[in-house]
Structures are given as structure tokens and as C-alpha cells.
Amino acid sequence: MKITTFLALSTLVTSSLAATLRFVVPPTQGLPDPSALPPTAHITLTTTGHSYTAPIRVNNDFVVRNVTNGQSYLVETYATGWNFAPLRVDVSADGNVVEAWVTFRGNEWDNKGERIPKSLNGEIFLQQFAPAGSYYIKREGFNPMKLLSNPMILIAGVSLVALVLIPKIMDNMDPELKAEFEKEQKKTMAAFGGGAPDLAGLLSGAKAGGPSAVAPAAAGVKERKGKGGRR
């Protein structure tokens, strides 16, 4: 009879050449139910000349068989919507000792992070952190608050309020105080060449803004207004 039934023997034969590695996704606060990971989730083991891929299984683990011994592997876990830390997994030359650490992308390979604990039956825990962000950005819609907080709108609003409020305050003022205020105002007006301080005039006048420069400009404004009136 040619058939040979040797379960124990065959595993022994394979383990002397290659190891079987098991990885498991432990439930964490961020991912209480690892079966939420998509069926396309997989891990890759890479080192020079060797590369292995294993898909996620129904019990949320990954099994990589026939892994060549005596190598140091970069283990990456890919799952849409989730981020996992890259791991460094060393398999000893006889395949019996498997050690795992967190590793850092872009750092020297010997710069190992914390050692990864293993379960009682030798499964390596994958380190999951923070779900990956959304694929989309929301378009900024019409926001009235944002429109109102615009500095231009604010300036306009304050001047509008002042325009309405100041005459009202003046009306409600104590008559004596009001008289005094008007007197002061007249003085100021006189200093500006007799007219009321005119914003347009100020702006169209010389940049320096000194009284000598302002005076003719203010006169010009007056004249223009006059013409407009006759029309």
C-alpha cells in the first residue's frame, strides 16, 4: 500500500523548513468587534526575496504558512478604514522562536519598538490604532454666521449702528451738556475750514491729511455738491 498517513510527520517535515505564523486582531476600544474589518483585509510579510500575503479569516485571524525560517519580516496589515502599526517579526533559523515588535516606518530596522505580546497558542497580536479618516471632504455651504463675522460686514455694521445711535444719544443728553458739546463741535468744524469733516473729502484730499491740504479739497466737495443740487 503506497498511501502514507502521517499527519505528525508531515507537519514535522514542514516545520523544519518553514514556520506557520498566526496573527490575530484583538478587540480593542476602537474596534470592539474585529469582524467589522472588511473581507479584503490582509497582511503581508516582506523581506528580501520573500513575500507572503494572507487574507483575514472568518475568526479574525491571519495565518501565514510555509514562512521561510531565519528571516526578519516586515508585517503590514491592510484593512480599508483602519490603521495598523507595522510590525517586525523575526523567525529563528529553526523556526521555533518567533518574536515580534512594533517597528517605525522610515527608521532603521534595528530600531525596535515595544515587544508584541503573544497569546497562549503563539498568536501574534496586531496593533490597531485610530480608524482611518473619511474619503470625502464636505463642501462649505452657505453659512450666515460666517458671512456676518466677515470684517467688512462688521465694520459696516458698527458704523450703521453708530449712525443710528449717536443722534439718539445726543437727543437724550442733558441740555447743558448738549450745548457744551455743540460748542466744542463747532470749534472742531472751524478748524477743518468751516465745513463738517467729510470722509469723501478727506479721502480725495492729499495723503498727508494736514489742514492745509484738506482745506481746498473740502472746498471742492462743497462746490460739487452745489452743482448737483442745481441739476
Next chain:
Amino acid sequence: MRLKHLLTTTLVSLTTLTSAIYQDAAYTTDWHIPLLGAPVPDSTFFHTPSIDSKASLIYTLSEQNILGAIKPKDGSLVWRTSLDGKGRGVARKATEKVITGLGGNVEARRAGDGRVVWTNSFPETVQDVRVEASQNVLVLFDDGKVRRLASGSGDVVWEWDGLDKSDKVHSLIDNFGKWTVVSVSKDHKLRATDISSGAEVLFSESNITDLEQIFGTSEDTGLIFWMENDKTILKNAIIVAKESKTVATMDPEYEVQSVQMFQSSATSYFVHYQSATHSWLESYFLTPLGLEKVYNTDSQFGQSALAPGQPPSNEKPIPFTWLSPFEGIKIMAVNGIDPLAIVKFNFSDASPVTGFTFAISEVIEKADKTFAVRSFVTGSNGDTHLFRDGKLVWSRQESLAGAKHSAWVELKDHKTEEIKEEVELESHQNFVAAYIHRTTRHVQELVTYGLPWLTQLPKRLINNVLNGGNLEEVVTGPYRDFFGYRKYLVLLNDAHILSAVNVGAQGKLAWQMDLNRGDTKLGEVVALYHMGNGIVSIVDKDGTHLKIDAYQGRYLHAEKLGKKISSTTLVDDAGTPTIIGFTPCGCAVIVNTKKALSAPMHITIRSSDSTLTGYKLTTNDDKALTWSFAAPPGQTIRTLTPRPAHDPTASLARVNADRSVRYKYLNPHLLHITTTSPADNTLTSFLLDSVSGEILATTTHTSVDTSYPPRALVTENSLFYTFFTDDRTPGTTTKSHTLISTDLFESPLKNDRGPLANAEEVSSLDPERKNGKPTTESRAYILPNPPLALGVTATGQGITTKDILLYLRSPTASLLALPKRVVSALRPVGREPDEADREEGLAPYSPVLPVPNEGVLNHERKLVSWRDVKVEVSPSGLESTTLVAVVGEADVFGTRVSSSGEFDRLGKGFNRVQLVLTVVGLFVGVLAIRPRVGKGGVGRKWRGM
């Protein structure tokens, strides 16, 4: 945790730098055709996903090695996955599971959602997979080993290795309960070996040189069918009887192309023959004397397919469906001696399928003796269809899968088309006549179009305000739309199906041609080019040149060059696109025209794995060797990348923040090469001038895993290439997928043109006017995923900033768009970015590039292609926007990318209602304020107050 912190900070700092998809744009500007590929006949079946469910799904493993489950109701995918491994796979059904074997991998998946239950992998290649009644899995390997895998874990229970090692292994069959390996010995004799006893039967009168000759094995009775003598002799072996005999002899005039065998009951068998034009059936009955023909049908016109129904639960023979595109569907059963057509369904309307290659059927006999039949059929072009009682329910465009060649086709502008003839007329007239003609034409246009335009105006205005200005008019036919989003993407796969999908209409199929049906037979295709004006040229290895009208999908011209072609290139010969082909011996042939080249042309060909040769083609077919490049000993050339055909440069220099400039090194003849040396794990990047052959720059990277294919991209003055970094002696370097970004400048100094100075002309050859060697700036970046293809956005004028497109094989493959400044070769290193850097948008250099999800152009669409993927780009009619398509073995995905935002179009972000409301509000405000101002200010002044 340090890592977490590091990652989140980089993520946050870089997310703002990526192009992103707006929520309302997703699924409207992009489109995706998820494909499986043409089904593999014996790996396609109806199967119930769980014991409780009554409805079955269609499971299929395709020629692209994509395994998927299809809903028979509407043809939508329940799940699909790309199997890992090389070669041709097998899929078998098991209770609530699907078992697959591909390469050395055996995988069991849950039938309902495609999740893996167990996997196992072996150094040998899987040849056949069988599921026992106990649900254990028997796997036959190419070296003759048989392993039994446990149903729950996939672990090896036992293995058998008793086959003669010189045998070619065919399959594993059930011979009355004994598993038997069918193989062919080295002297071409059929051998059957019982794996439980090791007993073998050698059929000495067989002559099998090709395993493809064996076309059928019975389910459980140990019968093997094969063809001999150029498909004219049908032979059969019965293992139990240890004898084989000739069953039928065919007239060679029939020209049988394919044969299939189906078992109807323990004693009756159908053989289905297919010739180029006809198909017919023969029915055989197993008698104590051997197999005897009892019946054969009249031959039917066209390619037909035979499909067994469900295995009978009682003693009734299996009902068969025979589908023919011209005859409809016949249901038949072998009833004792005669196959009887029980029911016939005529196709309700003209079948869209010109021929069937293969079908599976589900036949249900109802209580009132009528039948309900569902057939999943593969058409001769590879598309799949579902017919329910002779009615086409749905079709899947699987013929788009596996496209190896693709080209963009610019469409006609219907506005110019309308006046083309008139303008033509004007150009031949004298000045005055042309002027008068033109004026009358304009007046006529005003009369014809003016009034409708005016009447349409209010409607357009309302439409603009209410519908967000959806100007995307509905255009049909081979015409471009207003924004130039409509283009055809022409795809050609290995089965010679040429298809055009309309990129502007969500990938709708515009036309399709089966090039196998043309008068000129095509061999292996070397190249597919768009030659302008809607003409597509196809060149094959046998020197056939086909011209196709890409607007309509019609043959224009076919010719045989009479020479074999090994490679081709498309050159621009004074405005005429010209294909130059090279024969295997290195002779140049001008493919598409009889005319000679108008000017000498410099061509580079890859003469061997490690050498390149530059030729100067003179006006006739003569060529002169100008230069040759040999990679250093032990190195092979892995990538060969010129600048893209459409690579416009908007600015000759890069403007720095202080308004100084650095002149870009813009050489149209840039040719980038990467070579690898597996012996010392190095990758070398060479930058050549393809005219002079001069090496412009070289970089060697050590600690490179040369088994990963490098990828490269050149655009303007930038080049990018990727590889996997690793070291054989671990510890000294990092293990990661690396992207090198290099910018080329004319001089290391600002405002300096280096050797060019004030030269008006440059030349690759003339030493007086040579453009010198570039100054390079480089940065290395680390990618978290292996890159499979690189691309870069291309706009009409090249003004828009560029995005680098990376096709990554992460969980499901993703197309990532990274703005060029993120992978810039000028990001500041070793110092904080100063004001100038910030103004230029350069973040401090950090080697690890995150893959922010916002930059994933395919967002939640799941792409599974990773074997053969190309990123194709084409400028749209708008300067801001590039049309991008991913053509993979099982996906066609398209989208539009505006890397600097839609600056030349009012997109969805422009709120027309808000604009109108603001204007109205201001107007109302002015009206309200006016009386006050009039009374208070001017009135007072007038009164002299």
C-alpha cells in the same frame, strides 16, 4: 504612544495638502465597471450560499483569476476577490463554501460573503481540486502528489506521492468511489492511477501529446474522453474495464474546434461538438460492450452551448439545456435511448449574443410538468448573460476585463463639423467671394440659431440658478461635449475584443468589435495607437496592421506587412503620426504609410535585457547606429521611461518665493532607465539623452529587493521611481517601499541658465549648443503600500499644478493623488521651513508619506486589479481638469482630477442662489436707506445748514 502621536501629527499636517473628493462629487464625476472576466467553464456553478437559503448564487472563477458571486436576479456582484497566485485556477463548490486552487494556494471561502475560512499553501502548483462527500478537500498537484486537506482547518491529513514522476498530470476523478489520478506518460499514453491501492492502468492505444486533448471525465464512473489525430478521432477509456476504444471518427471537413462531454446519468453521456460555424450533439450509452452512440442531432448554425441542469434528486435523468443563438433554448433529457427535446424556449427577441461558448443552467420542473430554466451563458466575446425562460435578463460586460492595450480617442466637435464643408469651400475661393460667403454664412447662422437661442435664454437662466448651473448637455454620438469630458477610451484584450467606453458617460460602452471575426486574423498584439481623427491602428507580431474607425467601430483597412514585428513606436513626422515597427532582427519598418519619413528620426530600441541601442532613421527605411548603452555587468534593465507624449510646459522656470527663478532642465529627449542587480541588491537609475545617448545623471541605491518590480515616471523636469528597500543583513537599513522624487534644473544657482546662458537653440548632438547636464535635487519618500503603477495628471497647457497618481495595492487597490509639492524634491531638510518655503507650500521634509484617505480617488469603490494595471491620463477641454482612467485586469475606473481646483468652471461650490439673493438684498438695502440719506445728508446741506 509615540507612534500614534507621530502618525496623527503627520496626518493632520498633510491632509490639507492633498487633493480631495467632495462628498457631492463622489459617484457623479467618477465611474467604475467592476469586472470578473470571462468565466472558466469547470469553475463556474450555481450554488446555495448556505444550507437554509433556497436561492442560489452564480459563482465563477474567471480567466483573470477573480473569484466572484453574482446575483442571478440582476447580475450585481455579491462579492469578488482577486486570488493570489499564477497560472489557471480551479474553483469547486462545497457545503456553504467555495474551494479554490491557484498556483500553490488552496483557499476555502465562505460562500455567503467571501470571507476566508482557511488557506494553505504548497510549493507545488495545484492541478485539480475535488471535494469529498465528507467535505474534506483532495488536491492534485502538478508533480502528481495528492493531499487531503481537513474540511475545517485546511491542514494536511495525508499525502500520496505514488505517481510516476515523468507523467504529466491531468485531473483527479472518481472511479466508482475510488479516487484516481489521470495522467499522461512520457510516451504519450493515458494512465489512470488509483491512489488508494496504487493500481494503475496504462491505455497503450492512446496518443496524447497535449493535455488539452482530454476534454471530459465522468462524474463517478471513471470514463475519460479525448480526441486524437487533429480532433478527428474521439476515443474513450473505461478504467474499470481497463480498455479504451475509438468511439467516433469525424470527417476532417467538419473542422471541429472544441468538444465537451456531459454526463446525464450513470450510463448516458452527451458529447457537444463545435466547429467554426456549426454545432451538434451526440448521445452515447454505456452498455456492457462499451460506449455506443445512440443518437446524434442535426447540426445547428452558430456557436451553441450545452449545459446540464441540477443533479436529479430522484432517478430521473438530468435535464439538459442546449442554447443556440439562432434556435433558442432547448431542454432535453436522455430518456432511455433517445434524447428528447422536452421543451423549447425561443428567444423572445433577437439575441444580442452572436455565439455561446459555455453555459450553466438551473432547470426546475414544476408540478404542472412545465419547466423554469435559468441559464448563465458566456458569449463568444467573453460577456456573460442570464436568460430566464429564453428571455435575456441581464448582461455583464466581462469583455472589458484583461485589457492589455488602451488608447484615448478625441471626439469630434459638432460645431466645427457642421461648418467644415463651408470653411473648406471658402479656403478655395478668391478673397472677395470668400468674404461674401462667410458674411452670408454668419447671417444665416444668426437667423437659424439666434432666435432659438434667445427663446431658450430665460429657461437657461432659470436652469442655471435652480439646478446649480448644470451645463453638461446631453451629447450623443462621437462628439465632444462643451467641457471636453467626453472621450472614448479604446480597450483591447488578449481575446482580441476591441471596445470603446465613453469616458464622459460613466463608462458606457460606445461600440465593440470582435477582431476574431474579421477577415484578417490577428496574432499577439504589439501596439494600439490613436492616430488622430478617430483612427486607431493595431499592429500585431505577425506584421498585420489594422486601421479601425474609432468613432463607429468599423474596419477601415487591413494589411499584411510581410514582416514580423517585435516592437513599435509612434513618432510625429512633421505633424503626421507615424508608426515605426522593428522586426526581430532589428530592421525598421514604417507601418502605417508607404511614404518615407520627411526628416531623419532618432529611435531607441531595447536590444536585449541589458542593452539599449539608438538609431537614426533616415528618410528611407535605412538606419544608422548612433549609440548603444549596456547596463553594468550583472544588471538588467527593468524600466524604460520617456517623457509622456503630451507633456506641455507652461513655465520654463520655477519661481521661488523671493521672485528669483530656477530654470527647469527641459529636454524633450529624456529617457529614464532603472537597472537592477540581484547579486548585490542594487538599483541604478540612469537618465539618458535618447538622441545622443549621453548619460545625464546616475544614482545607485543599495539594499534594494530586486524581486519587486520598480516603476518609473518622467514628467517635465521631474522624475519619480519606486522600489522596495531591504538589506540582506538586517539592521542597517529600513524595510519599506520607497519613492524617489528628483527635479532637474539647468543650474544650481538662481536666475542662472548654466551652460545654456543666452543660447537661442539647443542640440543634443552639437557640442557648441549642447544643453549640458542637469543639476538634480532629490528626496526619498516612504510609501505604506506597494505601488503598482505611476501616473501624472496632464492638462492642455500644463499650467495647472500636477498631481502624482499612485496606484497602490492596499486592502483593496487604491488610486492615490498626491500633489507634486507633497512629494517635492525641494522640501526643506534639516531646518525649519522659513517664510519662503511656506509661501511655496513646502512642508518640512519627512520621509514617511501618509496615505490620507481624502486623496484616494476611487474613495469607497473597491478595485481589485493588481496584476496588470495602467493609469491612463488625458487632458479635458478645461485647463483645470485631467481625465484619469485605471485599466486593470478586472476594473475599468474613470474620474476627473482638478489638482488646483476647478478654477475655470463654476462648479458645485458656486452658490448661484446666494449670489442672486445678495444682489437682491443689496438692492433692497439701497432702496431702504436712500430716503434717509436723501433727507438727512444732502437735504440738510442744500438748505445750508
